[in-house]
Amino acid sequence: PRLLDLGCGQAEWLLRALAAHPTATADGVDLSGPALALARASAEARGLAGRLALHHRPAAEHTAPYPYDLVLSVGATHAFGGLQGTLDAAARHLAPGGYLLVGEGYWEHPPAPAAVEVMGELADLPGTLDLVTRAGWTPVYGHLSTREELDDYEWSWSGSLAAWALDHPEHPDHAEALAVAAEHRTEWLTTYRPTWGFATLLLRR
Ligand SMILES: C[S@@+](CC[C@H](N)C(=O)[O-])C[C@H]1O[C@@H](n2cnc3c(N)ncnc32)[C@H](O)[C@@H]1O
Incomplete structure (x- = not known):
C-alpha cells in the first residue's frame, strides 16, 4: 500500500504505519524544514527511511504519478483553506477503495469570540x-480526543519549548522561546480550552 500525509510534521503517523505494515511505502509533505529534518532522523533511527519520501513543499502543490491507498491530514486542514478543501484534495489523491484519515477541530460548546479568533471558524x-457526508464521504470510524489527550498535547507543546529555553540560557532565542511558550499557554487556557474539541475521522467514499 501507498500512504500520503499532507502536513505530516515529524511524520509520526506515517512512521508508525510503516512500522506496522512492512510492505507499505509513504510520502510525507510539509512546509516546515525543521519538522522534516526530525522526521528523517526518526525514520533513519527506526530503520524506515527506505520506505519514506519527504517533500518540502505546500501540501496543496503535491503531485504524484500514482494514487494512494491511505491519505492522512491531521491538524493541517489550514493547508487547504479548511476541511472542505482538504476533503477535495484527498479525493484527488485517493485510489478507488482507499481511506482518508482526517483530523480537524470542532466546537464542543459555543466558543467565545476570542476562541474563534485563535482557532478560526469551525463547525x-x-x-x-454533515460537511463530510455532503462531500461524498462515509465515516467508518472516528476518535474524539479526550480532555486528557488535548491537555497532554498542549502541555507537551508549550512545556517542551519552555524546557528547551531553560536548558539553553545563553542561546539568543532563550527569551523569545520562554515568551512564546507562556503566551501560547495563556491563550490556550483563557480562550479555547473550554470549548474546543478535536476529531480524527476515518473516511471512505
Ligand atoms: C499541528 S501540525 C500536525 C502535524 C502532523 N499531521 C501530526 O499529526 O503530527 C500541522 C502541520 O502542518 C504543516 N503545514 C501548515 N501549513 C502547511 C501547508 N500549506 N503545506 C504543508 N504543510 C503545512 C505545519 O508545518 C505542521 O507541521
Whole structure:
C-alpha cells in the first residue's frame, strides 16, 4: 500500500504505519524544514527511511504519478483553506477503495469570540460530520480526543519549548522561546480550552 500525509510534521503517523505494515511505502509533505529534518532522523533511527519520501513543499502543490491507498491530514486542514478543501484534495489523491484519515477541530460548546479568533471558524461536531457526508464521504470510524489527550498535547507543546529555553540560557532565542511558550499557554487556557474539541475521522467514499 501507498500512504500520503499532507502536513505530516515529524511524520509520526506515517512512521508508525510503516512500522506496522512492512510492505507499505509513504510520502510525507510539509512546509516546515525543521519538522522534516526530525522526521528523517526518526525514520533513519527506526530503520524506515527506505520506505519514506519527504517533500518540502505546500501540501496543496503535491503531485504524484500514482494514487494512494491511505491519505492522512491531521491538524493541517489550514493547508487547504479548511476541511472542505482538504476533503477535495484527498479525493484527488485517493485510489478507488482507499481511506482518508482526517483530523480537524470542532466546537464542543459555543466558543467565545476570542476562541474563534485563535482557532478560526469551525463547525460543531454534527456540523463537521454533515460537511463530510455532503462531500461524498462515509465515516467508518472516528476518535474524539479526550480532555486528557488535548491537555497532554498542549502541555507537551508549550512545556517542551519552555524546557528547551531553560536548558539553553545563553542561546539568543532563550527569551523569545520562554515568551512564546507562556503566551501560547495563556491563550490556550483563557480562550479555547473550554470549548474546543478535536476529531480524527476515518473516511471512505
Ligand atoms: C499541528 S501540525 C500536525 C502535524 C502532523 N499531521 C501530526 O499529526 O503530527 C500541522 C502541520 O502542518 C504543516 N503545514 C501548515 N501549513 C502547511 C501547508 N500549506 N503545506 C504543508 N504543510 C503545512 C505545519 O508545518 C505542521 O507541521
